[in-house]
Amino acid sequence: MASHAIEIKSLYKIFGPRGADYIDQVKSGLSKTELNAKYGHVLGLQDINISMPAGGVMVVMGLSGSGKSTLIRHINRLIEPTSGEVLYDGVDVCRMNDRDLREFRRHKTAMVFQKFALLPHRTVVENTVYGLEIQGVPAAESEKRARYWIERVGLTGFENHYPNQLSGGMQQRVGLARALTNDAEILLMDEAYSALDPLIRVDMQTVLLDLQKELKKTVVFITHDLDEALRLGDKIAILRDGGVVQQGTGQEIVLHPADDYITAFVKEVNRGRVINVETIMKPLAGNPEGMPVAKGTVLEAAARAMTAAGQSTAHVLDEASRPVGTVSLDTIIAAMVTPTGHGAETQQAA
Amino acid sequence: MALCDSLPALLCKFPALSDATIRAGRKTIDDGFRGFVRSYGTIIDAVVQPLQVFLNFIERLFVTSPWPIILVAMLVIVYLGSRSVKVTIGTAVAMYFIGLFGLWNDAMVTLAITTVCTIVAVVLGIPIGILMARFDRVQAVVNPTLDVMQTMPSFVYLIPVVMIFGIGKVPGMIAVVIYAVPPMIRLTNLGIRLVDKEVLEAADAFGSSGWQKLKNVQIPLALPTIMAGINQTIMMSLAMVVVASMVGVGGLGKNVLGAINNQFFTVGFLNGFALVAIAIIFDRTSQAFGKRLQKHSEVVHG
Numbered sequence: 001m002a003s004h005a006i007e008i009k010s011l012y013k014i015f016g017p018r019g020a021d022y023i024d025q026v027k028s029g030l031s032k033t034e035l036n037a038k039y040g041h042v043l044g045l046q047d048i049n050i051s052m053p054a055g056g057v058m059v060v061m062g063l064s065g066s067g068k069s070t071l072i073r074h075i076n077r078l079i080e081p082t083s084g085e086v087l088y089d090g091v092d093v094c095r096m097n098d099r100d101l102r103e104f105r106r107h108k109t110a111m112v113f114q115k116f117a118l119l120p121h122r123t124v125v126e127n128t129v130y131g132l133e134i135q136g137v138p139a140a141e142s143e144k145r146a147r148y149w150i151e152r153v154g155l156t157g158f159e160n161h162y163p164n165q166l167s168g169g170m171q172q173r174v175g176l177a178r179a180l181t182n183d184a185e186i187l188l189m190d191e192a193y194s195a196l197d198p199l200i201r202v203d204m205q206t207v208l209l210d211l212q213k214e215l216k217k218t219v220v221f222i223t224h225d226l227d228e229a230l231r232l233g234d235k236i237a238i239l240r241d242g243g244v245v246q247q248g249t250g251q252e253i254v255l256h257p258a259d260d261y262i263t264a265f266v267k268e269v270n271r272g273r274v275i276n277v278e279t280i281m282k283p284l285a286g287n288p289e290g291m292p293v294a295k296g297t298v299l300e301a302a303a304r305a306m307t308a309a310g311q312s313t314a315h316v317l318d319e320a321s322r323p324v325g326t327v328s329l330d331t332i333i334a335a336m337v338t339p340t341g342h343g344a345e346t347q348q349a350a
Numbered sequence: 351m352a353l354c355d356s357l358p359a360l361l362c363k364f365p366a367l368s369d370a371t372i373r374a375g376r377k378t379i380d381d382g383f384r385g386f387v388r389s390y391g392t393i394i395d396a397v398v399q400p401l402q403v404f405l406n407f408i409e410r411l412f413v414t415s416p417w418p419i420i421l422v423a424m425l426v427i428v429y430l431g432s433r434s435v436k437v438t439i440g441t442a443v444a445m446y447f448i449g450l451f452g453l454w455n456d457a458m459v460t461l462a463i464t465t466v467c468t469i470v471a472v473v474l475g476i477p478i479g480i481l482m483a484r485f486d487r488v489q490a491v492v493n494p495t496l497d498v499m500q501t502m503p504s505f506v507y508l509i510p511v512v513m514i515f516g517i518g519k520v521p522g523m524i525a526v527v528i529y530a531v532p533p534m535i536r537l538t539n540l541g542i543r544l545v546d547k548e549v550l551e552a553a554d555a556f557g558s559s560g561w562q563k564l565k566n567v568q569i570p571l572a573l574p575t576i577m578a579g580i581n582q583t584i585m586m587s588l589a590m591v592v593v594a595s596m597v598g599v600g601g602l603g604k605n606v607l608g609a610i611n612n613q614f615f616t617v618g619f620l621n622g623f624a625l626v627a628i629a630i631i632f633d634r635t636s637q638a639f640g641k642r643l644q645k646h647s648e649v650v651h652g
Contacts, residue, residue: 076555106557117552121570121646130566131556162646182556 004089006052006075006186006218011084013070013242016041019082032241044070045242048084052235055216057208059233061223067242068222072190075220076109077101088186106135110179114191116171118163124150124174125159131182142181149177153207169200176207180215189221193228205231226265230254230274238262250274272300272336280335281316281325288315288323295319303332387513398520405519408466412458420458421445428631432638440634444627453624459601460591461628467523467587471531472580479538479579480564489539496532504529504593512597522599526590533582541575542568577640584632588625 014022019041026035032043045067052058062068073079074086077093086093088108096104110131118127125146132142150159153173163171172192179187189208193201205228212219223229229236230250237247246258254274257263278295290313293302306314306329316325354362387394412420424445429438448457482489508525515521545568553567569576595603602621609618 078551078554102557102559104557105555109555111552111555113548113552115548117546117548119549119567119570121573121644130553134556134558134562134566164647188555 004185004218005054006058006220007085007087008048008050008052008071008074009085009087011045011048011071011074011086012082013044013067013074013079014041014082015044023083043242044079045074045081048244050237050244050247052218052220054218056234057212057219057221057232059221059223059229059236060239061226061229061236062239063224065241066239068224068239069190070242071239072188072220072222075186075188076105076111106131106182108184109186109188110182110184111188111190112172112175112179112192114194116163116168116175116195118171118174118178120163123160123162124155124166124177127163127174128177128181130178131184145183146177146181149181150174152180152211153177169196169204172196172204173207176204180211185218187217187219189219191222191224194224201228208232226269230269238265251276251279255279270300272303273298275299275335277302277314277316277327277332278325280331281327282331284315284323284325289326290314292317292323293327295324299332299336302327303329303336306332383510383513391514394514398515401523402518402520405463405466405523409459409462409519412462413455417449417454424631428635431635433642434634434638437631437634437638441631444631448624448627451620451624453602453605453621456601456605456621457624457628459599460588460603460625463519463523463526463591463594463599463601464584464587464628464632467526467530467590468580468584470523470527471534471583471587474527475531475534475579475583476538476576479535479576480542480568482535482539483542483568492535496535499528500532504590505596508593508597517598519599521597522594525597526587526594529590529593530583530586533586534579537575537579537582538572541572541579544575545571574640574644577636577643581633581636581640584636585629588629588632591625 012023012026014020014026014035016039018039022030022035022039022041026043026046030038032046035041035043048071050058050060060068060071070079074081075088075093077086077096081094084094088104093101093104119130122130125143128146128150129139129142132145133139137145147159150156153176155170155173155177158166158170163174166174172195175192179189193204196204208219208221209232221229221232223232233250235247236250236253238245238253240261246253246262248256251274253262254266254269254271257266275298276295277293277297277299280299290311291306291309293305293314293316295316295318297305302314306312312329314327315323316327318324421442425438425442428441429435432438445457448454478492482492504525507528508521511521511524515524549567549571550563553563558566591599591601591603592606593603595601595607602625605621606618606625608614609621
């Protein structure tokens, strides 16, 4: 199953009965506050341009009111855009007719919700087959597939329980199983883990990462938690007041925050778990010294391994196990504790 | 009065239309309606003929079947509905006393008309309620209509009904249904409108069609409220049997009506209590049945 990338191009959403009338003014610079004060309309999204990687996890992060839930609902068009395009496999979702849109939702997308949104009168297995049931898949076949995914998310034995017999974490496993049973290429997760306890949340993140390794779906994950975003995201976009402030990989955002807003965000991040060794390594001078660490290892893991081995120097190996650089425990610790700020780059350069 | 002497007549007496105008208007409408009934009466009768036959059939079924069969059937239905031995025994005792006081046949007539009226009200009410929940415009029209149906004294709408259908079971049934159907419609509408928006959104996200959403999400989640509507409808049908007896429906209501006219204290209360007993049987059974449909909401994660 080849997943495709999702391209969002100059997407705007204005909430209110006559949103389309103000789109030109917003495009030529009318701000969110002015729009609200003058016309009583709310600017939900402005000029969103994101390319979501095929087969990767795209995290959209922002605080409440930043428009992140609005954005994810444009991908399966639960919300109609005011202007712009959402392209999947060359087709603009925003221009589909009702029938095509329904087929798109049935076969290409599956969604997991913050408040689970399970059917309370159906058991776990009956909830899990929902997507297949409305596609018209025969009951025996869909139940077989549902049971497989129930097992994969760790709910074996609970097939005949009702949702309100389950804890929040287990209910969200049902939500995940329901989405996975659909076997869709796009997995939309709208603050899927925000309502869970911290430990269970980490647990569920692991479930998702493990499954993603083999499934390679195009995942769009919404969160307000930067740690979660950094852990899950192959690519992260940070939203504020309906606009994208910065997008890039976790490392790029932590090392080069685009403005003070993001600097404030990344200040609290555990940098040792985000930055990779190759980012801070120095070019190899002479023969590789110390122990080897693989490219892509995060600083914390490298430091732990080096401390355990009693080494203060290590060399970095690339995918083909060739030494490409060298790191010392000192540089690792320095990189872990130095906060980067917007403008720190320029200071260093000077 | 003294004040009125010095004021112009216009301020003292409300400027009503003249008696002659009102009389002429009334006569026109009455004659027009009578003319309508006269010319279309046979057609209307032909249209409601099947209903008449059905009502007669149900009534005869209830009255002419041997009483043990009816009693056993009732107890079985009550038990299957409520799954409660207490309610079933209560039903048996109530029916025993109804029979003991010689009210068995009358109770059967009342039971028959109530059953038919409830079925008609449910069959009409649920689709109207669904339409109302789906389209705000339908709600804007239906809501005031229901207000009129619920507040207009039933004797008033009985006048045209009797003019059209004469005396008998059909006008009685129409009067009962007009009175009993509003809660069914209102509660169906309310139940569907109260369905969790998140769950509906999930149904949309998986590509449900309108019908799939209705069948899989809206109706099941609205079911507790719809069941409350059915329960209310049954209670209101029973409350209307006395009024219905004025236009020729027999049964317990007719006895009550007779007791009112003749000031038969004992007869009135006996029949009244028989109605109460039937109402309680219906109520407990339908409520327990509704609760059992909601078994999934009772077991809660600890």
